[in-house]
Amino acid sequence: MTSEHRRMSRDDLVDEYAKVPVTRSECVYEGRVWNVLSEEADLGDAGRVTRDFVDHPGAVAVLALRGDAGAEEVLVIQQYRHPIGAREWEIPAGLLDVDGEPPHEAALRELYEEADLRAGRLDLLIDYASSPGGLSEQLRVYLARDVSEVAADDRFEREDEELDMPTAWVSLDDVVAAAMAGRIHNPTLLMGAFAANVARANGWKDLRPADSPWEVHPKVS
Template identity: 55%
Template sequence: MPGTPEATPAKEVSDAPSPRRLLSSEKVYEGRIWDVVSDTFQLSETGDALTRDYIDHPGAVAILPMNDQGQILLLKQYRHPVGMDLWEVPAGLLDVEGEDFVVGAARELAEEADLAAGTWNVLADVFNSPGSSSEAIRIYLARDLTEVPHHERHERTDEEAEIEFHWISLDDAVASVLAGRLHNPSAVVGILAAAAARAGGYEDLRPADAPWPAHPSQR
């Protein structure tokens, strides 16, 4: 069709590092979990100095648990900043120095869902809010599930003590996303990615130890 731009082949669409000249960097707030940093930089050698404040985040992992019937596990948890109970997937910070990413994911799956998984794959890598945070999240698909023995289970406290579990078919989860009933980004991305991967029998998913160059520790 005249005037219609040609589509770019999918293999050529890829985010990439883009180093810019950093003039200064200052920690303006130190929090319990993450800090706020103020960076001044130039987009080009002759460009004006720009200042941006952002959350300096250690990164996180999220896990979409799937049972042998193809159902996925969602957790309901209260989130104070938005004042809502959200249906989410197990997730947590990568705040243990030197911990392997999938080891951290297995830890979070055990702590939040009392589950262990025998098969792990990467569903997606995302930046949660790249305009205001350095947080990078890796979302895994966890299958071949077994329950953690009762005597080994993590004692959940605070908001986590209110967690409720619900197994749902992948199709119903997709419908909930498209109807606007689910809002947690890791759950939304994980559900849609799993639905897309299902068409190929999940064979095209990356292995659990696939490189993650977007994580802060790798940049």
């Protein structure tokens, strides 16, 4: 039996970012943090389709590591997420909502504000689209190493829900095991931990510079 599926090389495995013509765009809901858009897209021979989606500014996250080679630990944060009714274990993260702030600097700021940590080294770990069927968010995860704690008198003053965000160090191997066992579910933590696990096995040689271009993000040059 002959398969109609073509074979593809590693270099050919690339997402194609070329937005189709938009014939109508309307903000149908204006929220506190993000809006919902309704757009009609022209797919050519496939006709026109209407899609409603959350217009998201994008975000960054930081997987902070400490410890000896082969016994690294990850800094995790517990935060309540109302849409799923859970206190999830996550990694420091935040929206790209400061005009002109480069993504890698936003990541360092989030690490400082949410975890009281500074990084001596920052690399780009992985990029992903959170939920491309209904959310425009592009998210970039960084790897922070050579981390140090911020002095008590120089720490960021947290407010509101950020006052109740427990933190902990946990083995990278244990994070991967917890994910495989279905005990943790936050996609950014999972994506970062799996990527770090692979990068570690490859001797960290596949990491990209923290200031690498982010061409696929519509609002970041």
